[in-house]
Amino acid sequence: MQIVMIGSGYVGLVSGACFADFGHDVVCVDKDAQKIAKLKDGGIPIYEPGLDQLVSGNVAAGRLSFSTDLAEPVAKADVVFIGVGTPTRRGDGHADLSYVYAAAKEIAEALDGFTVIVTKSTVPVGTGDEVERIIRETNPSADFAVASNPEFLREGAAIEDFKRPDRIVVGIEDEKARAPMEAVYRPLYLNKSPILFTRRRTSELIKYAANAFLAMKITFINEIADLCEKVGADVQDVSRGIGLDNRIGAKFLHAGPGYGGSCFPKDTLALAKTAQDYDSPVRLIETTVAINDNRKRAMARKVIAAMDGDVRGKRIGLLGLTFKPNTDDMREAPSIAIVQALTDAGAKVVAYDPEGMNAARELLPEIDYVQSAYEVADGADALAIVTEWDAFRALDLPRLKTLMKAPVLVDLRNVYSPAEMTEAGFHYSSIGRPDAD
Numbered sequence: 001m002q003i004v005m006i007g008s009g010y011v012g013l014v015s016g017a018c019f020a021d022f023g024h025d026v027v028c029v030d031k032d033a034q035k036i037a038k039l040k041d042g043g044i045p046i047y048e049p050g051l052d053q054l055v056s057g058n059v060a061a062g063r064l065s066f067s068t069d070l071a072e073p074v075a076k077a078d079v080v081f082i083g084v085g086t087p088t089r090r091g092d093g094h095a096d097l098s099y100v101y102a103a104a105k106e107i108a109e110a111l112d113g114f115t116v117i118v119t120k121s122t123v124p125v126g127t128g129d130e131v132e133r134i135i136r137e138t139n140p141s142a143d144f145a146v147a148s149n150p151e152f153l154r155e156g157a158a159i160e161d162f163k164r165p166d167r168i169v170v171g172i173e174d175e176k177a178r179a180p181m182e183a184v185y186r187p188l189y190l191n192k193s194p195i196l197f198t199r200r201r202t203s204e205l206i207k208y209a210a211n212a213f214l215a216m217k218i219t220f221i222n223e224i225a226d227l228c229e230k231v232g233a234d235v236q237d238v239s240r241g242i243g244l245d246n247r248i249g250a251k252f253l254h255a256g257p258g259y260g261g262s263c264f265p266k267d268t269l270a271l272a273k274t275a276q277d278y279d280s281p282v283r284l285i286e287t288t289v290a291i292n293d294n295r296k297r298a299m300a301r302k303v304i305a306a307m308d309g310d311v312r313g314k315r316i317g318l319l320g321l322t323f324k325p326n327t328d329d330m331r332e333a334p335s336i337a338i339v340q341a342l343t344d345a346g347a348k349v350v351a352y353d354p355e356g357m358n359a360a361r362e363l364l365p366e367i368d369y370v371q372s373a374y375e376v377a378d379g380a381d382a383l384a385i386v387t388e389w390d391a392f393r394a395l396d397l398p399r400l401k402t403l404m405k406a407p408v409l410v411d412l413r414n415v416y417s418p419a420e421m422t423e424a425g426f427h428y429s430s431i432g433r434p435d436a437d
């Protein structure tokens with residue numbers, strides 16, 4: 001198959017490289033000339049484990065190339081994926097679809113022969129209808145079908161997720177789109193990943209419903225963690241105790257500083273807005289959004305409380321800044337609100353993140369950035385673990401303690417055990433667990 005991927009970000013680049021790895025011919029297109037120049041030069045614009053080898057291998061095999069111009073590859077394509085960003089629209093919380101619609105218009109002008117245009121971006125219900133209308137209006141003689149194929153990969157494990165998905169969802173209105181979409185994914189469902197064909201609007205809603213459910217699950221355990229702290233219970237055991245029930249499942253039950261990233265915050269908000277527009281509010285999700293928003297600053301208050309309520313002039317070290325490990329993505333990371341709240345309270349923040357510091361510097365210029373966990377600890381009045389990078393899982397505790405001005409450690413990811421930290425001489429607090437006696 002000849003495939004074009006419009007948008008070469010976290011989703012477009014990973015999907016494009018994986019499709020090439022399946023044996024398809026893929027051109028990844030992006031408006032960002034710097035990104036394309038870097039890719040053509042053999043560089044990778046994002047951090048995603050394994051992506052450099054996957055890209056270089058498929059470029060060398062002649063199956064993967066990059067371009068800023070979509071006209072030529074689109075004319076030859078069987079299937080064109082739209083994988084551009086759909087961020088929150090400023091002001092009202094709806095998804096900003098301007099990039100999707102701009103891409104649709106450009107694609108329309110370049111179509112030649114029957115082509116399936118597929119929205120891989122996360123888009124609200126009805127976007128496929130509008131993409132179809134735009135293409136028909138721009139190029140009335142075009143022979144095309146519009147499909148929806150939401151992406152479920154997770155940053156940090158994106159290649160594995162793409163190659164071994166729990167399911168593939170494809171929404172179509174025109175049966176002519178079915179065979180090309182089956183051909184695109186044939187290597188996967190031969191490998192037993194179920195492919196679920198639905199109507200297009202259903203497929204669009206599946207993506208939002210999935211993300212909203214996961215966000216709700218995280219928020220649920222976060223609230224239970226708060227209750228654990230009040231009643232002297234241990235949220236790790238509660239999680240295990242409920243997660244072993246197959247009806248509930250163990251995943252997404254890790255209490256922490258609140259969900260972040262480029263998907264859950266914007267997708268929960270967009271779903272709530274869509275539902276309000278259709279006069280069918282999703283109150284569970286509205287509440288999830290509100291709880292999670294409050295939680296991020298509450299984490300800063302937790303750090304302040306661990307320092308007896310006064311952080312003015314104090315040096316607070318943060319271990320990790322990205323919204324989760326194994327990515328450089330800083331979008332909506334809890335660290336942003338935490339840093340702002342600590343700075344508002346008069347603290348000086350110093351931080352280290354293995355991959356996120358370039359992106360963080362633009363968002364959080366007020367931080368002192370250093371090159372290791374031990375440099376963060378040097379002279380710190382307190383440390384907080386914000387992201388559970390592997391590099392923070394086996395820290396040399398005596399060394400850390402010697403470097404710090406005061407041995408206060410707030411573990412927002414429950415990486416360490418209260419007993420171990422207390423024995424090592426730390427004033428240790430974590431999420432939803434009783435302090436060690």
Ligand code: NAD
Pocket residue numbers: 006007008009010011012029030031032035083084085086099102103120121122123151152153154155262263
């Ligand atoms: P991203 O910001 O990393 O990448 C989007 C890219 O599209 C950018 O490089 C941008 O320059 C490019 N672009 C914008 N308009 C263009 C145009 N007209 N022509 C060519 N290129 C254009 O975004 P992302 O994280 O890859 O997300 C893309 C979509 O996938 C979003 O809708 C997101 O919700 C969804 N999604 C993301 C993830 C994830 O983990 N990041 C997972 C599943 C779904």
